[in-house]
Amino acid sequence: MKRNDLLFMIEQAVKAPSGHNTQPWLFRLLENEDKVELYPNADKELKVVDTDRRELFISLGCAVENLSLAASSKGYSLDVSITEDGVITVQFTFSDSVKEHALFKQIGERQTNRSVYNGSVLKESLIYSLQEIGKVDNANVYMWLNGSPEFCVIADYVLRGNEIQMKSKEFKKELSDWIRYNRSHTLQTRDGLSYEAFGAPDFPRWMSELIMKSFLNPFMQNKGDKKKIQSSSHFILFTTRNDSVVDWINLGRTLERFLLELTSRGIAYAFLNQPCEVKPLSVGMARSLLLEKEYPAILIRIGYGKKMPYSLRKPIDDVLI
Structure with missing residues (x-):
């Protein structure tokens, strides 16, 4: 080879x-x-x-x-x-x-598109075709339309997740460590959350840090996420039957195939994993959605939005051992 x-x-x-x-x-x-x-x-x-x-x-x-x-x-x-x-x-x-x-x-x-979408709703025929995308064993995919009872339940859990995470000093420290505050910072690391992905301008780093960190609180996070959720067409929840490494990896294969299929159809998506990341919320959300025998793993919102800048990747030599 x-x-x-x-x-x-x-x-x-x-x-x-x-x-x-x-x-x-x-x-x-x-x-x-x-x-x-x-x-x-x-x-x-x-x-x-x-x-x-x-x-x-x-x-x-x-x-x-x-x-x-x-x-x-x-x-x-x-x-x-x-x-x-x-x-x-x-x-x-x-x-x-x-x-x-x-x-x-x-x-x-x-690409992961964190912007506010245009509010258009995906056609039912398109949703049906997305449901036909092949899944691996022990993984499931659920979709809920904006305005449905399930969509509203999930939205509430996302906001509750923000309340918990944005009150955690440890969470905010970890998040801040992975934010790349301007172009030179992004080019230096070639990883992390680029300022461009948030739609932020290319300010000097000290200024960007002050501005972006001022948004790391429950009120501002929920204010922004409410707009993003309201602009979206559907929530899509990926679950596993077992909380195991093998199931997580196999779910990742299903997830990527799904995301690439969305891309091929011009559909934008972004992750809103807060209620999957906070254990009590994950359990409560599964119960509320009548999915008590499954584990919520990944939550995304989908819709239509303008293309955003792409995140950089490390050189290949950095990932070879």
Whole structure:
């Protein structure tokens, strides 16, 4: 297997989403065996907001799905195995019968769009087609229209999540550590939450820090999220049957396929994971939605909005071991 093919696939894999754009993955190339091993990067853990590392492992699953789609563009199929502690081994097999997947070209187009959307509602036929996207075992996807009782319940849990998180000094410290306050800061790190993703101007860093940190309180967070929620068409909740590393990684593959499908249809999305991240709220939301035997894992809102600037990625050499 050509090393350039492996590097190309990893370049696509790291375009996957991750919490705070931490990019929490490490890759080991086993060229002679046509394999890649994928490991969680302990240095990129979000110990406050993602205490059980659920979102980290979901991100690794998203990266694996990108790897799979990129492999198809080079004529490879793959076999994935996952250990209980989250080490992922990907075995590649070349075949003339493997054709490029239709979603491959969406990898570079996908973005998390945190803006206020235009309020348009997705057509029912489009929602039905999204529900047909393949799911892995032990994962489910639920969609609720803006204005429905379930949508209103979830919106309330999001705001309650803000109240809890934005009163936590530890949460705000961790979040602040991953905000990139201007262009030079963003180019220096090539990770984290860029000022552009929030629609902020390119001010001197000291000024941006003062302004952005003034927004890190329950009132301002809820004020902004209310507008964003009201402008959205649907909430989509991804759940797992088990709270396990293997299920989280497999859910990540479903999530990435779903996000790329949204991208191909011109649909914007953004994460609102607050009620999944605060354990009491997660349990309460599942009960309120009659999903008591499932674990809420990822919550997104969808709709139509203008393109936003893209988040940068680390150089490939930084993720190879």
